[in-house]
Amino acid sequence: MQKRALVVGLGIAGMSAAIGLRQAGWTPVIVERAPERRTGGYFVGLFPAGRQAAVDLGIADHLHTRNPDRAAGADSWSVDRRGRRRSTLGFLDQPGEPAATLRGDIEAALWEGITGIEVRFATTPIAITEGPAEVQVVLQNTGTGAQARESFDLVVGADGMRSSVRRIVFGPHEEYVTRWNAMICAFQLKEQVPAYGASDSIVIARAKRAVWVFGLADHAPTALLTYRTRDIQEQFSGSRVERLRAIFSGMDDPVVRHVLDSLQEAPDHLFDSVHQVRMPRWSAGRVVVVGDAAWCMNLYSGMGATSSLRGGAALGTTLQDHPDDLQAALGTWEAGLRPFITQHQRTARLKQQMFVPSSRRAEALRAVLVALAHRIRGRRPATEVDGPGSSALSGTSAQSPSSARMNA
Ligand SMILES: Cc1cc2nc3c(=O)[nH]c(=O)nc-3n(C[C@H](O)[C@H](O)[C@H](O)COP(=O)(O)OP(=O)(O)OC[C@H]3O[C@@H](n4cnc5c(N)ncnc54)[C@H](O)[C@@H]3O)c2cc1C
Incomplete structure (x- = not known):
C-alpha cells in the first residue's frame, strides 16, 4: 500500500516536498490554512541550487x-x-x-507540478500524536471549526517561520526563533x-x-x-x-x-x-519540518526560496533511497542538507x-x-x-x- 504523508503548507517548501514525495512513490495530501491559493508576492532571486531543484522536481519548464x-x-x-x-x-x-x-512565479510553477495531489484549503492541524506505526493528526476547518482525526505515515511541516507543526511537536517558537x-x-x-x-x-x-x-x-x-x-x-x-x-x-x-x-x-x-529559525534537529519520529519552518534564513540571505526547493526535492530523493527505513531517510536528508543551510544562515548577517x-x-x-x-x-x-x-x-x-x- 502507498504511504500517505500530510504536508502542512502550500508554500514553496510544501509544494516542493509534495512533488518530491510523489516522485518517491508516496501519496501526499496538502493542507493549507488560507481559504485559497495566494498569488503575486515580492521579488525573489533564485540561485543555481534552487534552479537545479526546479529541474529535479520537473517544474523548470x-x-x-x-x-x-x-x-x-x-x-x-x-x-x-x-x-x-x-x-x-x-x-x-x-x-x-x-x-x-x-514568489508567485515559483509557486505557480510548483502548482502545475502538484496537479493530481489533493489540496485542502482552510485546513490546519491542531493536534499531532505519534503512535508506533503512524502519526495521528486532528485537522480543523478554519471556516466551520469542524474537526476530524486522520492517520498518516509522515507529517511534513512546511508552514513557514511561525510554524504550527514546529510548535505542536518540537516546542514554543521562542526556543527556535531568533x-x-x-x-x-x-x-x-x-x-x-x-x-x-x-x-x-x-x-x-x-x-x-x-x-x-x-x-x-x-x-x-x-x-x-x-x-x-x-x-x-x-x-x-x-x-x-x-x-x-x-x-x-x-x-x-x-x-x-x-x-x-x-x-x-x-x-x-x-x-x-x-527572524531566523535555528533547530538542532529537523525531524522527530514521523514528523519533519522543511523550509522556513525548519531553518528560515530570512530575506537578507536571499536563499529561502532556493533552500525550500532544494529541501523538498532532497526529501523525495532520500525517501526513494530508503523506502523501508523512514528514520534512515530523514537522517540522511538532514545530514546532506545541514551544511548548506548552516553556511547560508551564517552569511546572512554579512549580507544584512x-x-x-x-x-x-x-x-x-x-x-x-x-x-x-x-x-x-x-x-x-x-x-x-x-x-x-x-x-x-x-x-x-x-x-x-x-x-x-x-x-x-
Ligand atoms: C521580502 C522577502 C524577500 C525575499 N527574497 C528572497 C530571495 O530573493 N531569494 C530567496 O531564495 N528567498 C527570498 N525570500 C525568502 C522566501 O520567500 C522564503 O524563504 C520562502 O518563500 C519560504 O517558503 P516556505 O514554504 O517555507 O514558507 P511560507 O512561504 O511561509 O509558506 C508557508 C505556507 O504555510 C501556510 N501555513 C502557515 N501556517 C499554517 C497552518 N497552521 N496550517 C496550514 N497551513 C499553514 C501559509 O499560509 C503558507 O501558504 C524572501 C522573503 C521575503 C519576506
Missing part, C-alpha cells in the same frame, strides 16, 4: 523568470546622500547570478520611479534604513523598505504607512517619496519583523550589512566595497560579463527581450 535585459539598457543604480545616482551592482549581479522571479531587530515592508509598485528605465533597479542603503527597487523585465518593479530597530513590538502599532513615512523621513529623495506614495496606494503589502548597513561606518564601507566590485566587474572582458551563455542573466535575455521560461 513552468518557471517564469523576469531578468531585466541589460543589453537593452536596464541598469542598477545607487543614490548617495547628495542625491547623485551611479550605476552599481544590483542584487542580480551576485555570484551565481540569480534568476529574477516573483529576533534580528529589523523590519521589512515589501510590495509591488504600480509604476517605476520617474526618470528611471522601466526595468532599472535602485538601491538607497543608509545607516539603519534602506530602500530597494527591484526592476523586472515584464512587470512593474517591486519595492522593499527595510530598517533596523530594537523595539519590534512597537512597529506593529498604529498606521504602517505613517510609521514608515516617519522612519524614512529625512531621506528626502524622489525615489523614497515615490516608493512611500506607492505604498499608500498598494492593494497589499508584506510588513513583518525579521549589504541590504541595510548597521551604522554610518558600515554604510561607507558598503559603498566602497560595492564600487570596487563594480569596477573589477567592469574590467572583465565583455564576453565574460555579457556574452551569451555566461550566466543565468544572459541565458534569459538571450531567449526573449523581456521574459523567459526557465529550461535549465
